[in-house]
Amino acid sequence: MSVTYLEAIRAAQAKALRENPNVYIYGQDVATYGGAFKSTKNLAKDFPGRVLDSPISEDAMVGSAIGASLEGMRPIVEMQFADFSANGFNQIVNHAGGYFYRTGVSCPITIRMPSGGNPGSGPFHSQCLESVYAHFPGLIIMTPATVEDAYTLLLEAIAIDDPVLFFEHKFLYNRVKAEKLPEHFSFSAGKARIHRPGRDLTVVSYGVTLYDSLAAAAELEKEGISIEVVDLRTVKPIDTETILHSVANTGHLLCISEGWPWGGVTAEVVARVASKGFHLLDSPPERMNSRDTPVPYHPDLWLAHKPSIGAIAKKIREMLDW
């Protein structure tokens, strides 16, 4: 038996609904239809009155979740695509994000953000917006790459008293699988993980590019190059310590994301390592991102828009030749 990333997300929601009567799910087509990606399939039937179809009103979906959370609920809001959270941006960044600091009262909402590209999805169903939201104070930004993390981090997101934006990658939904879901786990939000140990160069990544990084590492292994791959898991808070530890061992840093290149997670990682770990580096810290254009529709353009396995391997070779 195996579990997909998508099933893990569904299972985490089912568990949360089962164990906490204050949890409910609100989003477009989440009830009878089970969500555009089926991540809430059957939940409306199993938990009557607690999985509700919303109008196409992202601003109000988030705003209502904030209000409900103030009354003790633990809302999960599903954006149909992360891209449409733009319509709820004000409520997310200004209302939810600032709530605790302004009032001393926390606002425990979870917003699920189906993110990232797939062939043919085009400019408005592909975006990676974690960096945008991470810029605002008060929002926890999760970017699970594995089935286990999709499950445990989502449960943590629901338990955390702060607003959490959960960036689940659509490309991974049915492509990554695990034997089974973890039964016991300790709270690990905010902690990165060494996904693959190595000694020559550190690649820091998260989400779908974790797998591209691992594939590049496997390719380079044949050339005798040993890559350490760090999975950030949550990009805010960011686990600088684990990154610095790894760079201390390897002397080189490459940070990779599917997001756009201006600022963002990769720039943050490079900045932190450059300022706190300058003495650890044997080459300039580098980063790779998608190109600075909207995500193109045509599958060939789409592939060329984001960092490819080949480009990652090439970059690593160049860095080690530095």
Added chain:
Amino acid sequence: MLNSLREPESEAVHLGFQEQYVSAFKWMLLARTVEDKIGALWRAGKVAGGCYLGRGQEAISVAVGIMLKPGDTFGPLIRDQAGRLAFGEPLFDILRTYLGKKTGPTKGRDGNVHRGRPRERIYPMISHLGALVSVVAGALMARRMQGDTNFVGATSIGDGGTSTGSFHEGFNMAAVERLPLVLTVTNNQYAYSTPNERQFACHDLVDRAIGYGVEGYSMDGTDLKECLEVAAHAVRRARSGFGPQMIVASCVRLSGHAEHDDGSYMEKTLLESPIGRDCIKVAHSFLVEQGWADESTVQEWRLNAKMDVEDVLQRVQREPAPVPEEEDWNAFSSHLIDPDLSA
């Protein structure tokens, strides 16, 4: 069956109506034919991404599109293939865009329904529903500021899209500015899987016209005659300075939300209700009843539509796809800005 807030003057079948009706019907056939083809291509794996068809909504779409004149602005939405054609969008555009061709209006950078020709005042939608309303409004404001007269803008939205803040802000603004905007709400009873009762609580979306302070019409979107009459009236009113016009056309989406969706959640009885009719069949019968066409003529029109689509498709299929190595990865238009500086 015109149930408007302000009754339009009765639109007796006027001179030229027959020609208009026939020409609208032919656009509907062409729209249906090309969309059936796109659906088949999608099922054959030849179309990447989603596939959103306007089956059952051709009558209302074409009615608005055909009333617009060159120089007017059109902001079509997901299911407006018929209106696009009637307004002048070439058949090439849909095929090139769905097939991701470099020759298409988006050069393969965007797909399916996200196409347009801004210079010819066909605005390409973004996916975010409601976003076009204020953009069309702004274009109309600009033309008024520039001293233009005798222009209108039209845009559409679905029942679901009316729940966005963008829709409300845009339409309210158009009303405040008394802009010549014709807004069609095509209520096909569902937004993806979400039925009307989970979307809004008013009896009929046209009730909102009162709130916005605009003229509104509620009608059967499956009857081409009624669609043409109401659209003609609304476009004329907008053009003559009576401010925004809100047309609410009821029909049933005759397919799933997109081709990956079988629509099995849809209420079966809807299809047996008057608004569940196929507008093309309704118009076909009307043409024959009126003696404006006989069966063999309609058959010939259908064949012509098929041949047109096949002909364009043959040509488009031979056209090149975008080449990543040749792609200009630059989101700025200004030649004064070095693209490398941004990334």
